[in-house]
Amino acid sequence: MTKQTKQTEQSAVTAASPDQPKGAFPIGRRSMIGGLSALIGAGLAAEGIAMTARPQAETHWPQNPKMTSRFVNFDNPVEEFEAHFRIERDLVEYEGTALTWFYWMVYMVPGDRPPLPMLRYEGMEYSYFRKVADHTYRIHAHNISVPMSLETNDYMETMVNPLTDEEIATPTNLLLNDPGTVHSPKGFRNVSSDGSRYTVPYRQFRHENGMMKLDSVRSMPPDWPLNHIESSIQEVDYDQFMDKSITSLPTKSTGVYVFPYSKWMNMGDRPGHLLGYWDAYKIPGVQDFPEKFLTKLERDHAELLAPRWDHFDRPIAFAY
Numbered sequence: 001m002t003k004q005t006k007q008t009e010q011s012a013v014t015a016a017s018p019d020q021p022k023g024a025f026p027i028g029r030r031s032m033i034g035g036l037s038a039l040i041g042a043g044l045a046a047e048g049i050a051m052t053a054r055p056q057a058e059t060h061w062p063q064n065p066k067m068t069s070r071f072v073n074f075d076n077p078v079e080e081f082e083a084h085f086r087i088e089r090d091l092v093e094y095e096g097t098a099l100t101w102f103y104w105m106v107y108m109v110p111g112d113r114p115p116l117p118m119l120r121y122e123g124m125e126y127s128y129f130r131k132v133a134d135h136t137y138r139i140h141a142h143n144i145s146v147p148m149s150l151e152t153n154d155y156m157e158t159m160v161n162p163l164t165d166e167e168i169a170t171p172t173n174l175l176l177n178d179p180g181t182v183h184s185p186k187g188f189r190n191v192s193s194d195g196s197r198y199t200v201p202y203r204q205f206r207h208e209n210g211m212m213k214l215d216s217v218r219s220m221p222p223d224w225p226l227n228h229i230e231s232s233i234q235e236v237d238y239d240q241f242m243d244k245s246i247t248s249l250p251t252k253s254t255g256v257y258v259f260p261y262s263k264w265m266n267m268g269d270r271p272g273h274l275l276g277y278w279d280a281y282k283i284p285g286v287q288d289f290p291e292k293f294l295t296k297l298e299r300d301h302a303e304l305l306a307p308r309w310d311h312f313d314r315p316i317a318f319a320y
Contacts, residue, residue: 104278195318
């Protein structure tokens, strides 16, 4: 054995340690770093291959997010009227009802300063109608709005007027004296009028992203304040709209409502008015109200949870 061979074997034995067992191939620091780099590089390469092969995750956008929108016009006024009536009420052959549940926010608009959020209402509108001639319906309705605090979101009986700082009572808003209307393809006539004047409502249908939408301005009774308007956007599923067997469409709506200061606000001669912004759902019956709201109405206004068919006993001055 040569001297050089003996020194080489001695070096290998000296390198043996608890971390490097005798007989193991010695790994130097530089060799270890190089090996780790190679392993990490191989791992990243493998991850890159996996990422490339993995299918792209779904996003929250629709598969085709492009908006579609077109105005829909009717050549036949009867078809347009019937489309309106199915969305807003029920195209029945004799007698029917339409019940709407809603929330709305009310803002004071003083005129000389920015609008002030005032309160919230939860409420319902009960509409009942009879077919009195071809494509002609006599309609009556009543409306209840229960005041709610913007701070607690609970029903309330008093609040502080945000403009005058006066503490005031907040009664439930009851609209029980609507004189009623007669609605036909020619427009609306108020039951309390002589029938000579038709009010043609503004309405425009839109087919938009799978929904049929109706922009409309509702007719107001003749003795209501001049500073008053109600405009809404109602929408239903387009496929349901095209199914003529559905006489009462499940409608969702939003709208704005401009009206004078309420007397209970004690605003005196101060200039300004109120603005309401609401959203609503047509529902099948009173049992479909939220439970808390239904309980309150059953306790405070149970008699208004049914149509008031006696309104149709009022005489009318014109022929249908």
